[in-house]
Amino acid sequence: MTATALAVTVVVAGACTGSGADKNGGGTASACTSPGVTQEAVKVGVLYPDTGPFSSSFQGFRGGITARFALENSRGGVHGREISTIWADDQASADSNRTEAQRLVEGEQVFSVVEASVAEGSSALYLEEQGVPVTGVGPSVAWTQHRNMFTWSSLLSQGAVTSAWGQIAHNLGGTRAAVLAVVGVPSSQELATTIAASMQREGIQTVYQNLQLDPLLSMTTLARAIASSKADIVTGVITPEIWAGLAPALRAQGAQITVPLFPNGYDKETLRSGGSAYAGMYVAQVTAPFELQLPAHQEFYAALTQYAPEVSTQQGQLALNGWLAADLMLRGLNAAGACPTRDGFIGALRSVLQYDAGGLVRPAANLTDYTLPSACLNLVRVDSSGQNFEVVGDAPICGQVQPVS
Template identity: 40%
Template sequence: MPRTRSSLVLTVALLALSALAGGCSSDTQPASAACDTPGVTADQVRLGLLYPDSGPTASTLAAVRGGVDARLGLANEAGGVHGRKIVYDWRDDQGTTEANAIGARDLVEGKGDFGILEYSLAADGSAGYLAERDVPVAGLAASDGWSTRRNMFSFSYTNGAPTDTYGTFVKSHGGTRAVLLTTALSTGVNDAGARLSTSLRAVGIGVVDQIGYTANADNPAAIARRLAATGADTLLTVVGTPDLPAVLRELPATGWNPKVILSLSGYDGQALAEADGAMTGVVVPVFYRPFEAGGAPIAGYLDAMSRYAPQIANPRQDLAMIAYIDTDLFLRGLQEAGACPTRKGFVDALRAVHSYDAGGLISPLNLSTNLGRPTTCLAFVQATAAGTFDVLDERLCGRELPASGGAG
């Protein structure tokens, strides 16, 4: 899968110290005794990390290990969980379901790891196997398996039913008629586009046309003219950030100046710099507290990344933050599971948590009801001409719409 598409699918899949410790405050009391649970000894818990260290999605997912290292480093500095240090083994699933299945079995049966942190588009390769054994999993919900299996935890599900949050935002900024710019290269991306369109229709905003764009095949100027000809005042796009600027650069020549440009990807400082001003004004939804919002939760994340993941030169990255939060979520499960955790006990205990916010990094979640449910509370940031982002809305909450996509 080319980097352009894999980045967008992940975004779709999408799309601090004292305060952050509240997301999973460590119990530094010594463990009472060694347990016979796999991966749990008197002084440590072994986890497995499954992600593509090679293959077509490797460069996109490189930052996730830094997020894991930072959150575990912070936890271990505070004494671990129930007096146990948290360590991990890792396997490269190469971004394929076959290697994903092999890697999961090796971590669970070969290394005897207690649970899995997983960041892969190929997670369905091992989802059934891990569910049968009640192996706790936390990570990026980038495949269908996450939405139906009770042992698989994520703080954000981007598939499933649509929400009206996007539509509410667009309406509040004057949008009345929208056009969707999509790509013909990915079913998952186009599904995200359909949910976005449904969100706008739910609040009374018509989506008057859908226009496909394939980089290096379609003429960006011609696409820009087609967009302008729709008469819409809002541009919705699920085209990947590396490709989108080529179309945006052509918009001024058409005389079209939409009130809102809403893109499901693009919250990336490096991509913004590479766009050289073309992304100015583009709004991107974010599933966690934006970096620009600051405060103790963001300060704690940045400090932990600096100390425990110095290999990540720019910690203000989507996937590093997502991995950090999901690792915090797993640590919360270990805390709730007690001094001698079992895999099933972990799953039951974490599913019983009714308010989880990763120490202020996300809107509170009820983990007993969020399985497969879409994220309804989002932040919205806007790219500036200076190559930065401004926070337009730190927390906008909407409602889940019927799966049929009606306005409900």
């Protein structure tokens, strides 16, 4: 996983029924004339970085989408329609993100969009104005500002923060935090600031902060600064590779780091590449840990094997994020009925109180209030060998969602 990763489809069975106009559909639901909807298929756009410096980090995401839609198509699709995907490459560029969103909506006439990008904020207002449903990963505040944008994982909110990050650090014995974020990835800086605010609410002071961290910076220099601050927590949003270099440098400087806690890096491939350097690292995320081996995990693995064999590591968060983004899109299409409209999709999915994707989202996400961050986090830790993750605790850690000034 690189620094830029932070940044990170059947035939109608019968006649359509129902009525009502979609402001973007150009007709009535009984005629099934919404954009991208035919008797045979629903056209869904996928907007993500397929080329450029972010591309390698998003290949797992594409594989997860491919597998989930292919599995649904093998079962007959949604209301007898195949899911057809149109892929769009935004190159992780703000300009390209907006341009490609317009191409999908106005040129390709897609019904909806699945999205994962570090530049999604550039097209967010346009997609909302067009009434286009969007599902995807929620790494930025845009996902809590637009009613048409759906995610199971809102780690950021403009007006609120969960105390869960602080509770985890406090329970692990942390008292003083060094907060880091990678330069050039605004969402990483936003999330690092949010984590720091959560910790502050639990009485944990930020004693060192670098939100413009250059991955080429000497790890010795960085470790010396953190050690001088007497921090016992290192947190924020950095790549696992940075932590693999920083951890031994901190030990060499005599730093006593007891809580290395991050929202990213939950990937078996990462451990294979870094060895024992990752031992003791904690990762918190909103999905059920792979180590629980739920039936939904087994379905996910089997679908990746059959439909996306290019995904080399099945126990990877990026592939799971792609799977969930597609699954959430399917949930909305099913709820929208036999002749879906964009408005109908958004209204139906916004009424879902519990979305858990068969247990993969733990606890279930409440989609009715999109303005608040996820309150609960699942915690895993890298074992002493540095080769495996292990689940910490019997249940997610749930904090209080509190306003921020």
